[in-house]
Amino acid sequence: MTETLPATDNRRRIRVRAIKSFLSQFLGHGGARLGVFALILFMAMAAMPNLLVGPLQTAMNATGDFLVSPSQVNLLGTDEAGRDVLNLIVHGARTSLVIALVSTLISLVVGTAVGMAAGYYGRWVDSWLMRMTDFFFVIPSFVLALVITPVVLETIGRSGNILGFRPSLFVIILVIGLTSWAFVARIVRSQTLTLRERQFVERARVLGTSNLKVMLRHLLPNLVPQIAANGALVVANAIYTETALSFLGLGDPLQPSWGTLLALAQRAGAASSGAWWYLGAPGLCVVIVSLSFVLIGNALDDTFNPRRRAIP
Amino acid sequence: MSGGVRGPGGHHVGQVVFRAVITLLMVGVLNFLLFRVIPGDPAAMLLAGARSSVTTEQMQAQRQSWGLDKPLVPDQLVSYLSTTLQGDFGYSFKFRGKRVGELIIERLPETLALAGLAQIIAIIFGIFLGIYAGWRRGGVIDNLTTGTSLALYSTPPFWLGMLLVVGFSTMLGWLPGYGSYSPGAGDGSFLAGLIDRLRHLILPVLSVALGLIGQYVVVARAAMSDVVTEDYMVTARAKGLTNGQMLRRHAFRNALLPVVTLITLNLGYVVAGAITVEAVFAWPGIGSLTVEALNARDYPVLQGIFLLLGASIVFANLIADLIYGLLDPRVR
């Protein structure tokens, strides 16, 4: 006969076991391991760039020769102003990652709120929210961002700080966040519709729990797996969009992201002068980080929705 | 339930078309509002960059046709919508008062050539590879294909383009990395001109196609993987069908559903996706027109392009819905 543990201890044990089981399953995927490893690397870069390569080099304090290919002094070569490319991309990590993660956070929050409300309340709330979501889904978000950003920048101005960000970066974050939430909303809504019919929701309602509480304490925890798996893909998309927008000139040269570096490389004629290190390095970083998130997202999806098992 | 055209699915077609029209209308309204919320006098703003190159008569005509002297809503909105429906997108500033509609039509073929060719190549290679990989899961070739496809899918096409230019144009000198044709190449013979154009097409098309192939392989493989584990495949095997028969008669058709939907939706983003690649290769299509208009604050052009893109996405979604209804009897 096993002893019965007090309820809270039991719950904690179960939770710990569940987390352990999830981790072992998730990390069982080769792709997940690669992705997590790469991300840790880049997060370290983003967290302490000054520690790794010193302060961001500008055209003023650049020390190298112009457009030198990788050498012992400059591991990744230099750009047209003599700046060390390695220095630029390590600092660029912070900009690119922060933009991608913050804008994804906005998408997830807005998307989850809309999707949960639509799925939970149903009927006319669902109908109107979904119409709005479909509309946002259909708008060419990239071109919208492309068009809005300079307009907003003209009104706000290019200098100063908004919440710690340079204006152009702030606008990019906002724009990406507001144009990608529709994707999240759809997924959250369909999950909510499935979950809504389950018993625990019934029980909570019968006990008189308020709608908001039901959504936050009961539905939301069960939505987390789906949100996480898709969130990784949203981040990958955000990285791509930011890189593309910055490449077209909407970034900030004083806080360059990898995309801005690519724009600078293009303008300096890196392609036609064969400076492969200058345009290869930032792009490779984008590919690696993007791919990492995709691999993690796929592994999460696989862990939470396992395919059919062949053992009877 | 809405009225409207009754197609093979009954009310389904009517509802879908109706929704598409409403969405298109909403895109138009958004377009209108976007460029009217710019602070300051809209007309001055909209014509500011062109004051020197636009004649006063044109300005007056624009003010009138845009109804800028009347209240914003509903008068201006209505006149905007009606002029747009008539095909009048206004005048560009940068290009000396040229009509936006003309500009767009001029540049469209180049973009369509680039994006269209890329899509065709991607569809052929991507789907075949993906279906093959999904059918015979496991093994070195499958893992290699999947890994490469995921990497390609995560690669920005414009960066790929820059790399290709460095490699094949700058270093090897095999292919041109700039523009869609070399002036004077077509003077000799039609064939010479055609070959010149094809040589210019290769690198940009490859940049776009490779990323798409990655996406299609991943989706086709996933679709086929799902199908292979379905019960009706066991039934097919029990019936004594050969592998080829199982694939062709049962698996393929079912795996096709998500793939076709993806392709159709992608077609709506054809132009949007081309913007950055055209910037890299100085390709004279809508993409570079967008960038030029952006840099010149040429709002009428931007407005026209935004509408075009919105319309093509709405249209692509509509076609995707209809096709899905045709292909999957469960939805009808």
Add this chain to the structure above:
Amino acid sequence: MNAPQTPGQPLLEVVDLAVDYQSKSISLPGIRDVSFELRAGEAVALVGESGSGKTTTAMAVAGLLSPNAAVTAGGVRYRGRRLPIDDDDAMRPHRWNDLSVVFQGAMNALNPVQRVSKQIAEPCILKLGMARDEAMARARELLELVGISSERGAAFPHELSGGMRQRVMIAMALACNPSVVIGDEPTTALDVITQAQILKLLTKLRKELNLALILITHDLSVVAESCDRVMIMYAGRIIEDGTVAGIFNNPKHPYTKLLIDSIPDPSTGKRISQPIPGDPPTLQNRLSGCAFRSRCPSAMNICALDLPELGAHEQGRVACHLYPAAAESTRFPSNG
């Protein structure tokens, strides 16, 4: 009491069949020492809880094991010749022509984007070489045979009810005039009334076409009206078999007794099905000795030490230490 005698050799002979499953580089035992015979026109039921091995046995006989399963011992003979159940290519001529399967129609066993008549006609075209019109005509015939009006042939599977889909599966299984039909839980997902209809249909067809039937089920009550013999499986082994009457009136193995007791019987006032206490073992946690001992009301010391062998008695076979004399002879019962 006994099955009617059919002269000549058995249609199907399963001899000492064993199947293992591969899971992450370890081998798990699926079924062991499974032997039985099937004669033309006979209906045998394979009964057991989930994990008992009944589906594995039937799928092995049909050559439809999943890729991670393999036959590790024994084999199957069809009309006296070895049936190549481990070789897809060699098995193909036998599939559907000699041996067909009726899957659970409630599942996705029918292609959702194809009309049902086309699916029924498919084996006629591919295996019998019929022309398309001929095959479609035969499909219509088969639909009428199972009690569906032929216009419904143009329907897609999702447009049909569960019972109708099951009938379609039956019609499809008969397309190439097989001698053996395996029914994989054909009535499990249906309501009681439809269940009875389908079983009646199966019995009628069996008699008309002289089919041999292997019926897989976890529900003993299904067996009584439709089968001649029953085989009870537990943890991958046959633990009892015999005629329907013999098993129902005089069950020997404690598990069989519990199974029969759990059937609701309106005449005794017992209306609710009572499940057997405890859970059936999974492939990973089968016990040594007799696998049933942890749930057996009559377990003895020897049950933990020795595996009881399947032994014959007058009415069938049983594998239980309660019947030691039976264990001495392990041949098939000589129809006595």
